[in-house]
Amino acid sequence: MSPTDPTRTLVASLVDDAVTAPSMHNAQPWAFVHRAAADVLELHGDPTREMPREDPDHRALHLGCGAALLGLRVAAAHRGLHADVRLLPEPEDPWHLADVRLTGARPEETAAEDEALAALAPALRERHTSRHPFTEERVPAEILDELRAAAVLEGCRLVVPGAWHTDAVLGLVHVAELFEAADAAVRAEIAAWTRTGDAGDPAEGQGIPSYALGPRQFDVTSPVRDFDTARRVTGRASVPFEKHPQISLLCTVEDTPGQWLAAGQAMQRVLLQATLDGLSTSLMSQPLEWPELRTLVRDPESPTGFVHMVFRFGYGPAGRATPRRPAAEVLTFA
Numbered sequence: 001m002s003p004t005d006p007t008r009t010l011v012a013s014l015v016d017d018a019v020t021a022p023s024m025h026n027a028q029p030w031a032f033v034h035r036a037a038a039d040v041l042e043l044h045g046d047p048t049r050e051m052p053r054e055d056p057d058h059r060a061l062h063l064g065c066g067a068a069l070l071g072l073r074v075a076a077a078h079r080g081l082h083a084d085v086r087l088l089p090e091p092e093d094p095w096h097l098a099d100v101r102l103t104g105a106r107p108e109e110t111a112a113e114d115e116a117l118a119a120l121a122p123a124l125r126e127r128h129t130s131r132h133p134f135t136e137e138r139v140p141a142e143i144l145d146e147l148r149a150a151a152v153l154e155g156c157r158l159v160v161p162g163a164w165h166t167d168a169v170l171g172l173v174h175v176a177e178l179f180e181a182a183d184a185a186v187r188a189e190i191a192a193w194t195r196t197g198d199a200g201d202p203a204e205g206q207g208i209p210s211y212a213l214g215p216r217q218f219d220v221t222s223p224v225r226d227f228d229t230a231r232r233v234t235g236r237a238s239v240p241f242e243k244h245p246q247i248s249l250l251c252t253v254e255d256t257p258g259q260w261l262a263a264g265q266a267m268q269r270v271l272l273q274a275t276l277d278g279l280s281t282s283l284m285s286q287p288l289e290w291p292e293l294r295t296l297v298r299d300p301e302s303p304t305g306f307v308h309m310v311f312r313f314g315y316g317p318a319g320r321a322t323p324r325r326p327a328a329e330v331l332t333f334a
Helices: 008-018 059-078 108-118 141-153 163-181 184-192 257-276 291-297
Strands: 030-035 040-045 082-087 096-103 157-159 246-252 280-284 306-314 331-333
Touching: 008 030, 008 059, 008 331, 030 059, 040 059, 059 082, 059 096, 059 108, 059 257, 059 306, 082 257, 096 257, 141 157, 141 246, 141 257, 163 184, 163 246, 163 291, 246 257, 257 280, 257 306, 291 306
Parallel strands: 030 331
Antiparallel strands: 030 040, 040 096, 082 096, 157 246, 246 306, 280 306
16 A cells, blocks of 8 residues: 555545435435455445335435535535545445545645535534524625535536425425325335334444434424324424425436436535525425436426425524444445
8 A cells, every 4th residue: 555545444434424415314324445455445335224115216225325425525625635526336246336546645627626525524524414403694695606506517407496386395305204194104104214222223333212202393484394193202392393395406407327326425415515605494295205306306497307405495403323233334345
């Protein structure tokens, strides 16, 4: 191993930063393999963490892994490294999502981009999903422009919908809640990743813990998913949420695994930038989990017709960190 090659300790620290990324139900569907001989860090999807009912095509799994990939790039840039990424390097292996080569010297043509990524590093461990009420204070236009630019840098588009489109999306969120309530398989899948103190809870270090559920909505005006519709967690107060939630839609032109990985990277980049800008954030995928609703979420006048995530931005409690599996559990050396 040359003096500029990453050591095992360094690789583990990069992965520890990468896995702060969000994923559907905090399932953390990633696995990393460092191959010293090939000088590559591989990112794989973990099929044991798939959700057959809610995510049958693994789109959400790709989003979570893409978010972890962006976190890896940020962590590398923060340490003065350049991460050269190749997506889907083995077409015959759909679970092999990316190869990353780390170099100790930043190429001149990527120096500016690496510096921009490194600037996001303080937000990696500060970004948390907040399922609490936000105030009615509006997000300034210049901050929304920054968030749009963050998505564009990853080849995606962040759409800030107008009043009619926002109302339509919120209506679809509530329709999705009805679909979910009528589907026992979906409810069981959600319960399997929600920690309520029951014997069947997911293992430590994964899933949605009860302290991260937030309060119940008194008036159900905001697109915040309630992971405890069965009311297994006691002591959750019902409080009013903001009446005019501020949402944005993350979109791509195509709907392919490569675009899903790009959207995951854009999702994390937007969230990190929002955190640096002092915003609280949450994610909503409920209407996107039903094919008959997902097509209705998009803006019919937009060429970026595939929506991958609904963001909720605002000012309020930042939310608490949810558990993550350490690098020792998701990283192997070969």
